[in-house]
Amino acid sequence: MFTKSLLENPKNITYEGEDSDEQILYVLRQSFLVNIPWVLLMGVLVFVPFFLFPFIPSFISDGFRLGSLLFWYLIIFGYSFQKFLNWFFNVYIISNKKIVDVDFHGIMYKNISEAPLKSVEDVTSTVKGAFGIIFNIGDVYVQTAGESREFEFTHVDTPSRVRDLISDLVARKKHNE
Amino acid sequence: MNNLIFTDLLRSYGNVLAILILVLEFLYIIFAFLITRQVKLLNHSFNTPYEKTFKSIAWIHLLASIGVFALSILLF
Numbered sequence: 001m002f003t004k005s006l007l008e009n010p011k012n013i014t015y016e017g018e019d020s021d022e023q024i025l026y027v028l029r030q031s032f033l034v035n036i037p038w039v040l041l042m043g044v045l046v047f048v049p050f051f052l053f054p055f056i057p058s059f060i061s062d063g064f065r066l067g068s069l070l071f072w073y074l075i076i077f078g079y080s081f082q083k084f085l086n087w088f089f090n091v092y093i094i095s096n097k098k099i100v101d102v103d104f105h106g107i108m109y110k111n112i113s114e115a116p117l118k119s120v121e122d123v124t125s126t127v128k129g130a131f132g133i134i135f136n137i138g139d140v141y142v143q144t145a146g147e148s149r150e151f152e153f154t155h156v157d158t159p160s161r162v163r164d165l166i167s168d169l170v171a172r173k174k175h176n177e
Numbered sequence: 178m179n180n181l182i183f184t185d186l187l188r189s190y191g192n193v194l195a196i197l198i199l200v201l202e203f204l205y206i207i208f209a210f211l212i213t214r215q216v217k218l219l220n221h222s223f224n225t226p227y228e229k230t231f232k233s234i235a236w237i238h239l240l241a242s243i244g245v246f247a248l249s250i251l252l253f
Contacts, residue, residue: 016222059191063252064198070245071202078209078238085212085231089219102223107208107215112222 003032005157015093015100016112025169028092028162030155031137038083045076082107092153094166096173099142101151115144115151118177120170125163142166195253202246209235209242 007013007027015024049069056065086104093100099120103111120142127138138159142151156162216235220228 012224012226014224060194061191061253064191064195067245067249067252068198070248071198071205074205074238074242074245078205078212078242081234081238082212085216085219088227089223091223093223104215104219104222107211110218110222 005029005031006162015102017100017114018095019097022098023096024093025096026094026165028094028153028156029090030087031135031157032087033131033135033137034155035083035087038080042076042080046073048072092151092156094169099151099166101153113151115142117170117173119144120166121145123163123166123170125159127159140166195249199246199249199253202242202249206239206242206246209239213239 005028008025010024010027013024013027018024049072053065086106089102089104091102093102094117096117098114098116100112100114103109103113122141122143124141124143125138126141127133127136132138136158137155140153140156140159140162142153144151153159153162213232213235216231220231
């Protein structure tokens with residue numbers, strides 16, 4: 001299901017820069033619940049024209065009203081689609097070789113950063129706020145060696161489980177080498 | 178006389194509003210086109226089984242925005 005925050009051994013998923021001998025083990029994204037604020041906002045905006053129509057001056061033609069109404073719903077759809085894409089494609093990929101953070105913001109910004117699993121030094125998870133505690137949503141920080149690079153997996157479901165999965169994977173990787 | 182001036186004012190106000198909406202709709206077509214490019218880029222960076230679905234939605238959205246613009250020219 002595409003609404004899942006954590007996908008284990010996902011099928012038919014590849015990413016830019018994937019090695020031929022690499023296998024994606026986990027794909028993480030923010031909890032689906034982070035979409036609730038904009039979904040609610042769009043839900044309210046859908047009904048705005050019904051409240052505004054009685055106040056539209058009579059000199060505005062019916063054609064103008066219809067055109068504006070269609071444009072209004074097009075904007076709502078476009079904005080929702082854009083927000084959904086931002087959520088869906090902002091992923092953290094954990095493969096048998098590395099950790100990859102794929103970031104997209106709006107339609108103009110793209111950032112992909114990666115670090116080998118063996119360079120991971122410390123994994124921390126945090127759950128904070130009432131929302132986080134109620135729904136078990138939090139952040140996972142992955143500290144890598146060398147430069148002071150930190151991967152930040154924000155608003156993920158079950159952060160302690162994610163931390164545990166990464167820690168175990170890193171421990172196995174280091175043990176095998 | 179006063180009534181005629183008032184009617185003319187309202188009509189010109191309506192025309193300005195119509196032109197403004199048409200300009201916004203034209204700008205929206207550019208935004209919709211950028212979304213189709215974005216979807217292509219996103220699918221390239223992170224490929225999932227939903228690639229075709231996203232691509233179709235983006236193109237339908239672009240066609241709809243062109244359709245609304247054309248319809249508005251006819252209706253306004």
